[in-house]
Amino acid sequence: MSEIDPEFLKQLQEAFVIEAREQLQNIMNNIIQLESSSDEDAKNGLAENILHELHSMKGNSRAAGITTVESICQYLESALLSLRRKKELLHADAADVFHSAIDLLDQYISQVEAGNADYIDEGFANVIQGLKYLDERQRLADEAAAAAALAEQAAGPSAPGSPPSPTSSPAAPPVKAAEPDDAQAGPEQSTSKAIPPANPNEAALAAPNGAAKAAEPAAPAQPTAPQRDAMASQARDAAPAMTATQTAAPATQKTKGLATDKGGTTRIALWKLDKLLRESEEMLILKQITEQRLEDCRELRTEAKHLSAEVLSFQRMLKERAQAAQRESAQGSKELGSFISWLSGFSETLESKINSQMRRQQQEQRLCFNMVDGFIDSVKSLLMQDFSGLLSVVPKVVRDLSRELRKDVDLELFGTEIEIDRRILEEIKDPVIHLVRNSLDHGLETSEDRLAAGKAPKASVRIGAVQNESGNVELIIADDGRGINTARLKAVAVREGAITQDEADSMSENEALELMYRSAVSTSETVTEISGRGIGMAIVRERIHDLGGRIIVETVLGKGTTFRLQLPTKLSTFRGIQINAAGQSFIIPTLNVDYAGRVLRSEIKQQGSRNIINVNEKLVSVQYLADVLQINYKTEFKTRAARKYQQLIILESGDRTAGFLVDEILHEHEVLVRGLSHPLIRVPNIAGATILGSGQVVPVLNVADLMESSLKALDADRKLTEQLHQQSQRAQKLSEMPVYLVDKHSTSLVMLKTLLESEGYIVNTFDTNEAALEGLDVDEPLILLKSAELSETQESGLAYWVRRDLRLKDIPIIFFGSESAENGKKASLENGGNAYFSKIDFDRKQLLELIETLT
């Protein structure tokens, strides 16, 4: 055979690894079933499956030049055949040898994956030895060969050495062993063919072997040397051709196998699927854009409404003035009048046009949402995989552990056909294995203990998936063991200092179960090799949480424990809440948000050096997010502590919870989070960033980091306390004193009232100066906001009286009107006002800041 191109060989080896993993899994499952099966026919069928997989693995490994795997497969085959002949399928000792061989295969396959196709260690010789021992004929043949070698050695020193050992020359044994064994297998294979193969493909896949045998139908049990060589070269020559079919074979095999029940499938490289998913998720930006456009439209509508209102009030003023001035400049006011009525009509049309535009955009938005969501959903469903892959590793774990722990276990798997996002499957693999190990190690009793407790000696473990009506999937891990002893959990927790004895005594059963997730608490009195290191459960829960799932434990002492992992079937797109802190926007993962809303400033209490708030019966420490992020904010944000209401967001990560004060809590977005790129390898508190529909880049916060940082920001916390203290007087004022709002136009009254009340002010409205003056007899307002249109001179009016009253004279007064800021300011200052703001270029932020500075 000519030298294989190294690149081609590499490809072969890559293909080999992928396929070998599947084959090994099948072999393992069949062996486990073989161990527990008692029906002869069933056993033969299982053995047939194993032989079939071994055979194709052997062929593949030969083609890919992995001699170790080839040999192990070879010896496994002959050992299995030998056992079947003796009807000894499959006693425990043999099973142990098989399992160690499988473990070794697994190890070698991993080595091939890592690029060490020639890897070999002492395990090889041991396993081969064990397998040879199982294969009686092989053993006899070996002994004969050894005797012959000895004889040869005795005859002359020119033929040195014992038969080549597998370790010294890994290539030798397979070729040597292959032929006699294949020949031996001949008659048996034909008898076993009488049993209809479970899978029609089997026959096709067995073809290379069958063909080789067909060429030598009358091959004697011990072929002569030339025959052997001919067969060997035949097999080797066939190798390159085989590789082509081998790489193609699994695909067709899968397709055929599934075609019958699922209507055609195809294999697609995972990276292609992942790319498709990523690209489909990029379409989320379309949703954001439509949202942004709608928002723009809303703003436009507000402005148009404003315009209409202004035109209307101007029209009214014009009428009043016309009445007062009678005939004066009648011509000019007539023209103006007609212009204004045109303007009024125009602004109405504008408004209705914007309204209909908005409706259209709303429809388009719905359409866009449906299409994008539908598409992303379809792509996600491409990534669905059933549980069989995950659950297929369980029997091996259970088998190994039950032998090690000497616990007799009956394992039941169910729901393997249920599908779930493969990324979720990957994430839960470790937690599931952990729970299974826990269950066997801690949950199950030994047979003696079970008998003593009046239970069946054989324990039962049920693992599987069920789909509930809400579309979520529940993975259940149930055992009928001793249950979780909460008393012991509490005792350990007290001993470890995690809780006090008092706390333990007042704990409910459920609260006590929670202790299981604390680090350093484990019911297992002795730390075993298998589990009981007391770190696992916290991580298990965190993983499930991170996936958007939940873990529920049901346990009855002496009866057993059931873990229910409630999982979403699809990984949700990242949802985040946009907040503002110190003038900067950030996104916080919704998953970590426990609470978001406003709280009364007065509810934030000082406790030692920390600030604490009680939200829903839970005490949470509170800090300014801007302080934790160490943003050097401008002075304008420093007045925030005085606000009556504070915007609080409570975050949780792992077992930590902390509250953060922000300036504004904005919308929740569905966003695509991207990692930061070079040179930003890792930025504390920042997990990545996203681009909003407006094109704005917004950083996404790393909540786990925030928890860490919040502890370090305690110093800054102290500053907050001082600030809160200093400002508390002012806040007191705010909370009790009303804002007086005086205007004859009810629209502006309502608008301003709503705005101020949303900021936590108490607002009293009056439509005349006189009404306001009456109110002033009893109240002492925080500030007066007064329309400049209500007559006000230096000798009469509201401001005039307020300024003359000893009790009220220091109350700040703000005038507002439709004059521009420049024109209005002068008159208001002359009339005793402190400031003026214009309704025309009304800026809500500016007004609020004005009020804050004046009060």
Place this chain on the structure above:
Amino acid sequence: MARDDELTKEQKQAILQERADALAQTPIKASKRENQVDVLEFVIAGEKFAVEAKYVREANKLAGVTPLPCTPPFVLGLINFRGQILALLDLRSFLELEARSHSSDLQVVVLQNEHIQSGFAVDEIIGISSIPENELQSPKQLVSAAVAPLLKGVRLDQLSLIDVEKLFADPRIVVEAMP
């Protein structure tokens, strides 16, 4: 227009073909003078710098930068570069330039090599030019020891050519910190 109408279809085709051929020509100037290096010139803090044009992805006005907390001052923030999120860096501290604030209308030069893409803030973009390599002097005697490794050379008129590969590889520009 009238003249155009008189041309036959073939004639028009021929003219278009001629123009296309002319456009397809590789500029003779560049290929003949091998020791030229095409650069993008710009100004930072009143001093002239350049980078090799092959590293320049784009040079444009800064459309908006999102400040990023918990980063050193040379990280000005994040920018949206055609849907990609890139860091915007300020080179003044590395080039030992006056730390006075940037002019209000910052320009961004997006540089990239095989693996890395990043934005750099400059005050003014001058444009593309060619520098004969023999006009460049070694920076070693001209600038401080900390800056010299970042420069490929300095021209007589004090234009410094920044070595983009060295800049990207400089550990000082990497941000990697725990909370």
